[in-house]
Amino acid sequence: xxxxxxxxxxxxxxxxxxxxxxxxxxxxxxxxxxxxxxxxxxxxxxxxxxxxxxxxxxxxxxxxxxxxxxxxxxxxxxxxxxxxxxxxxxxxxxxxxxxxxxxxxxxxxxxxxxxxxxxxxxxxxxxxxxxxxxxxxxxxxxxxxxxxxxxxxxxxxxxxxxxxxxxxxxxxxxxxxxxxxxxxxxxxxxxxxxxxxxxxxxxxxxxxxxxxxxxxxxxxxxxxxxxxxxxxxxxxxxxxxxxxxxxxxxxxxxxxxxxxxx
Amino acid sequence: xxxxxxxxxxxxxxxxxxxxxxxxxxxxxxxxxxxxxxxxxxxxxxxxxxxxxxxxxxxxxxxxxxxxxxxxxxxxxxxxxxxxxxxxxxxxxxxxxxxxxxxxxxxxxxxxxxxxxxxxxxxxxxxxxxxxxxxxxxxxxxxxxxxxxxxxxxxxxxxxxxxxxxxxxxxxxxxxxxxxxxxxxxxxxxxxxxxxxxxxxxxxxxxxxxxxxxxxxxxxxxxxxxxxxxxxxxxxxxxxxxxxxxxxxxxxxxxxxxxxxxxxxxxxxxxxxxxxxxxxxxxxxxxxxxxxxxxxxxxxxxxxxxxxxxxxxxxxxxx
Numbered sequence: 001x002x003x004x005x006x007x008x009x010x011x012x013x014x015x016x017x018x019x020x021x022x023x024x025x026x027x028x029x030x031x032x033x034x035x036x037x038x039x040x041x042x043x044x045x046x047x048x049x050x051x052x053x054x055x056x057x058x059x060x061x062x063x064x065x066x067x068x069x070x071x072x073x074x075x076x077x078x079x080x081x082x083x084x085x086x087x088x089x090x091x092x093x094x095x096x097x098x099x100x101x102x103x104x105x106x107x108x109x110x111x112x113x114x115x116x117x118x119x120x121x122x123x124x125x126x127x128x129x130x131x132x133x134x135x136x137x138x139x140x141x142x143x144x145x146x147x148x149x150x151x152x153x154x155x156x157x158x159x160x161x162x163x164x165x166x167x168x169x170x171x172x173x174x175x176x177x178x179x180x181x182x183x184x185x186x187x188x189x190x191x192x193x194x195x196x197x198x199x200x201x202x203x204x205x206x207x208x209x210x211x212x213x214x215x216x217x218x219x220x221x222x223x224x225x226x227x228x229x230x231x232x233x234x235x236x237x238x239x240x241x242x243x244x245x246x247x248x249x250x251x252x253x254x255x256x257x258x259x260x261x262x
Numbered sequence: 263x264x265x266x267x268x269x270x271x272x273x274x275x276x277x278x279x280x281x282x283x284x285x286x287x288x289x290x291x292x293x294x295x296x297x298x299x300x301x302x303x304x305x306x307x308x309x310x311x312x313x314x315x316x317x318x319x320x321x322x323x324x325x326x327x328x329x330x331x332x333x334x335x336x337x338x339x340x341x342x343x344x345x346x347x348x349x350x351x352x353x354x355x356x357x358x359x360x361x362x363x364x365x366x367x368x369x370x371x372x373x374x375x376x377x378x379x380x381x382x383x384x385x386x387x388x389x390x391x392x393x394x395x396x397x398x399x400x401x402x403x404x405x406x407x408x409x410x411x412x413x414x415x416x417x418x419x420x421x422x423x424x425x426x427x428x429x430x431x432x433x434x435x436x437x438x439x440x441x442x443x444x445x446x447x448x449x450x451x452x453x454x455x456x457x458x459x460x461x462x463x464x465x466x467x468x469x470x471x472x473x474x475x476x477x478x479x480x481x482x483x484x485x486x487x488x489x490x491x492x493x494x495x496x497x498x499x500x501x502x503x504x505x506x507x508x509x510x511x512x513x514x515x516x517x518x519x520x521x522x523x524x525x526x527x528x529x530x531x532x533x534x535x536x537x538x539x540x541x542x543x544x545x546x547x548x549x550x551x552x553x554x555x556x557x558x559x560x561x562x563x564x565x566x567x568x569x570x571x572x573x574x575x576x577x578x579x580x581x
Contacts, residue, residue: 007373
């Protein structure tokens with residue numbers, strides 16, 4: 001089979017062999033299918049629909065600043081909780097699904113490294129989900145806030161709060177991918193990640209000294225930052241530790257996936 | 263000097279929870295051969311293929327493909343291989359064209375138009391040009407298998423590994439697969455597992471037979487078809503041959519005669535120790551008895567199925 005134009009052959013080695021092509025494939029699974037549109041509609045309906053109801057409820061009797069604070073609080077707390085559950089559900093079969101279907105075995109018979117396979121999922125799922133479940137609803141939320149409270153949130157604080165919310169989401173994405181390398185069922189993967197999320201509603205109160213070291217407190221902090229509230233002393237510790245746990249989940253996932261047999 | 267083997271394994275072993283799926287496999291596949299890898303279900307064929315591709319890790323032993331270690335240099339190994347799985351699975355949202363493009367981009371950086379023309383060429387070869395932009399989820403089993411062959415050869419591999427390539431195909435599909443394999447041997451080595459012994463006999467030049475994870479035979483196909491029981495001549499005779507039977511059996515170069523009655527005649531399978539003398543003398547000895555008519559005389563040609571069954575059943579009895 002002779003090609004008329006010479007083809008340039010890939011020659012690299014290491015973790016990122018095949019990474020670009022895997023990103024292209026993952027990107028296509030979000031943006032060249034109806035998946036992105038489905039998520040867009042879902043998150044606008046769930047998050048911005050909720051904000052619409054809260055706004056209508058609050059608008060009549062309260063001063064605009066109270067309405068603004070209530071909307072931001074609900075947006076980050078409730079919207080954040082839905083989005084966290086959403087990222088787990090949306091990516092629960094990203095790894096084990098491919099193991100079970102046999103597509104992972106097929107792809108990994110080509111010159112692609114296992115880290116490239118896994119990290120492309122983190123990158124594209126993270127970007128796509130954050131864009132569809134955080135960025136777009138936030139833009140719409142901004143317009144809703146102006147409509148309901150007639151004033152704008154303070155931009156820098158609100159953006160910092162959102163960044164903490166995104167960091168929190170990416171931790172759960174890494175946790176879900178890691179669970180997918182260990183388990184072979186949706187129930188086990190999502191159960192591990194959502195179980196961890198709900199444990200976070202109880203355990204920080206039971207173990208207050210450990211709370212800043214775990215990712216659970218990042219979410220309440222996000223709304224505090226967005227609302228310019230007084231924050232606990234060691235906010236930075238929670239930010240750094242969540243980043244640490246995210247990286248650890250990814251490293252464990254890579255370690256486990258290297259040992260997987262197809 | 264013998265050419266460097268494309269595939270070389272030394273005591274390659276794979277165990278799952280203490281059970282050996284593959285036991286100390288020593289295999290050599292020479293360049294530009296079509297190597298048939300046979301064995302009953304569960305013999306270890308797919309395990310061997312997955313070991314070569316780095317999809318599973320060996321428990322012990324080692325193997326190289328084009329001189330690259332299958333564990334340490336697995337990316338270099340996979341760069342030179344095209345692989346078709348037994349039950350190939352692809353991303354259902356992709357079309358055939360997208361699947362081939364996705365596969366080709368693992369091997370080639372560009373240029374984009376060269377990759378596209380390679381994809382187009384492959385679609386033509388496997389007969390999917392008219393369905394190139396349809397999502398795979400609507401494909402029939404035969405179309406999926408054609409796509410599988412396409413993606414396995416889109417990189418013009420030096421080694422093509424096919425796991426049961428014709429298992430789910432109709433006779434036309436099977437013929438096409440064999441034709442592709444024969445065409446590819448000019449530039450590539452083909453290593454394939456199959457249950458269809460007729461295909462193996464038609465296209466393979468070397469055969470290995472695996473049973474219960476053990477290699478029980480590895481030889482050029484002609485050698486295997488010559489049989490392991492020495493040279494045997496087959497005669498069909500009519501008439502009472504009992505006297506001639508004893509006379510022939512007493513000849514010093516005849517080791518055994520198997521006689522079976524079939525219809526109006528008798529069939530003899532005469533095992534001999536000296537082929538040349540037998541070719542010259544055996545028929546004369548039989549025809550010396552004027553009461554006998556010989557309706558057929560030839561050197562027995564084994565079918566691969568017979569050889570395969572003998573070897574596998576012999577191995578099963580021995581184990």
